[in-house]
Amino acid sequence: MKLAVLMSDYRTGSDIVDRLSAEKLGIILVGNGVYHAAAKEGGKACPILEKKADFYALTEDFESRGFTADKLDSRVKAVNYGDLVDLIFNDYEKVIWL
Amino acid sequence: MGKLTIGTFSSLVGSMSLDFAVKLSEAAVKKGHKVDFWMSGNATMLAKKGQKAFKDYSFLSKTLQEMLATGNFNITACEACAEARGYHKEDCPDGFQRKSMDWYLASTFEADRVLHIGGD
Amino acid sequence: MATKKLAFVVRSLPYKTEASRLALTHAISSQTVEIYLNDGDLVEASISYVGDGVFNILKNQQAGKHYGITTNEGHAKNTLLLDLKVLICKEDLDKFGLTEENLVMDAEDLGGDMRANIVSYNEIQKEMETADHLLFC
Numbered sequence: 419m420k421l422a423v424l425m426s427d428y429r430t431g432s433d434i435v436d437r438l439s440a441e442k443l444g445i446i447l448v449g450n451g452v453y454h455a456a457a458k459e460g461g462k463a464c465p466i467l468e469k470k471a472d473f474y475a476l477t478e479d480f481e482s483r484g485f486t487a488d489k490l491d492s493r494v495k496a497v498n499y500g501d502l503v504d505l506i507f508n509d510y511e512k513v514i515w516l
Numbered sequence: 517m518g519k520l521t522i523g524t525f526s527s528l529v530g531s532m533s534l535d536f537a538v539k540l541s542e543a544a545v546k547k548g549h550k551v552d553f554w555m556s557g558n559a560t561m562l563a564k565k566g567q568k569a570f571k572d573y574s575f576l577s578k579t580l581q582e583m584l585a586t587g588n589f590n591i592t593a594c595e596a597c598a599e600a601r602g603y604h605k606e607d608c609p610d611g612f613q614r615k616s617m618d619w620y621l622a623s624t625f626e627a628d629r630v631l632h633i634g635g636d
Numbered sequence: 637m638a639t640k641k642l643a644f645v646v647r648s649l650p651y652k653t654e655a656s657r658l659a660l661t662h663a664i665s666s667q668t669v670e671i672y673l674n675d676g677d678l679v680e681a682s683i684s685y686v687g688d689g690v691f692n693i694l695k696n697q698q699a700g701k702h703y704g705i706t707t708n709e710g711h712a713k714n715t716l717l718l719d720l721k722v723l724i725c726k727e728d729l730d731k732f733g734l735t736e737e738n739l740v741m742d743a744e745d746l747g748g749d750m751r752a753n754i755v756s757y758n759e760i761q762k763e764m765e766t767a768d769h770l771l772f773c
Contacts, residue, residue, distance in 0.1 A: 419765050424631070426533060433687055434647060434772075437757055449532055499543035506629050507518050507549070512764075514645075514772045515633045523771070525658055556662070557654045617665035621679045622672030624769055625640050634655045634773030635648065 420444075422510035425451035425466075431516035432466055443471040444510055446502065447494065451516075452480045455494040467493050476502065517548040518628035523620050526636035527558035529573045533636050534559055538576045540631070545583050552627065554620040556594040558636070560601060563593035565609040577609065584611040592619055637676030642666065643767035644681060645760075646689035650708040651699060656692045659683070659773035660711040667718050682721040682767070684760045689773075690728050693740045693752070712740045717748040723763060724754045 421440035425431055426449035435445065445466070447455050454464040455475040467473060473494040480490065490496060497505070506513055522541060526533035541551045555562055562576060569575040583589035595614040598604075608614060624630045644663045648655045666681035673679070685693060697707040715722055729735065742751045753759075764770055 421770075426536070426635070437761075439761060448536060499539050500547065502540060503520075503544045503547055503549065506520070506631070512767075512770050513629055513631045514770045515631060515635065516772060523662075525653075525655055525773075557658050616668075617662050618667075618669040619672060620662065621642065621666050621669045621681070624642060625638075625669075625673055625677060625679055627769070630642075630769035630771070632769075632771035632773070634659060634771060636653065636655075 420509065420511045422446055422506060422513045424448050424513065424515045425454065426515060427451060428453040428457070434516055435466060435469065442510070443469070444505060445469065445471045445473050446497070446505065447473065447475040448479055452476065452483060452485070455480065455491050456485045456489040463491055467491055474501075474505065517550070519550045519552070519626055520544050521552040521554065521620070521623045521627035521630045522633070523554040523556065523630070524559045524633040525557035526633055528561040528576070531636040532574070533633050534562060535574050535576065537631070537633055538579055541589065542579055542583060545586055545588050548588070550588045551583070551590070552623040553589065553591040554594070554623065555592070556597050556617065556620070558601075560593045560598040560603060563591075563598055563609065563612050563614070564603045564607050566607075580609075581611070594620075639678040639680050640769070641767045642679060642681045643764050643770050644683045645764070645770060645772045646683060646685050646692055647687045648773060649688045650692045650697075651703070655773045656689060657708055657711060659771065660692075660708065660715060662771070663720055664711070664714055664718060666720070682723065682763055683715055684723040684725070684763055685728075686725045686757070686760060687728055690724060690732065690734060690739075693724065694734075694738055695740060709740050713743045713746065713748075716740070716750045716752060717743040717746050719748075719750050721763075722750070722752040723760050724752055725757050725760055726754050727757050729754065
């Protein structure tokens, strides 16, 4: 399946993501999920970014939390709501919210 | 153009997930898609008229009315969830519907994509 | 004539929020969805309990006594009474030291003949793959 995961939290949901498998997996970081794209613990990037997936982060949620584009992990692409709609309709068949 | 059904349980004030759902709907409608928007649980707070804009809180009424005016946006609240919170039929904003939960499941039947925001 | 498959995946704990309860009540409402559809069209719901979600089906919940509300145990039983497919993740039960003795596995006392299935996560993954839409709660 082609699955888009809208990840809205930082501390929960990773257990679910770890187990999900999909022929094409997109992880779209929204709300507090954007911390996965920028926060570093012990100097290390978030382990979720090691997952075989395409990563996106919603720019307005990223910027609202005090991050600037230079803090976005290089594996993550910044998107806006219009991009998100296109991803959902064109690139993935199923969408879940965590 | 496709149809997106969004179901959400998140509250209007106290969570930004409902804002996310409305903004995603707005972007989808602007691109010409149809959106069915289902509110259950605390999300039914959005189906109460007379909301005032304060800078500390989200105010989504204007966006919702603009989307309704396009004819491509349908917004429906769970009747039992609303009644349990003291929101009655006469409290429902213009253009909003109130139905039982099976309406939401029926909406998914023809939906190309379903986003269920079942948290908060 | 068509059938759309919805997979509800319950992953949240009960009572603090309404999320898991609403997952069950929405899944149950699939039984009356035909009134909105054309003849022969159907929406079929399944429920999978994963992660913390397995705590929703513990037996002996006393929310009625203490909170004055129906229990998630009762709703879980209703899903079995209505013949919904119910899957429970074995790995998560093992993690929490739970067995089927601890869980709502059927609604026999209410006249139901369905049984919940304890399955490996792989089976739940397959259920998600065959569903048309996924609803995580």
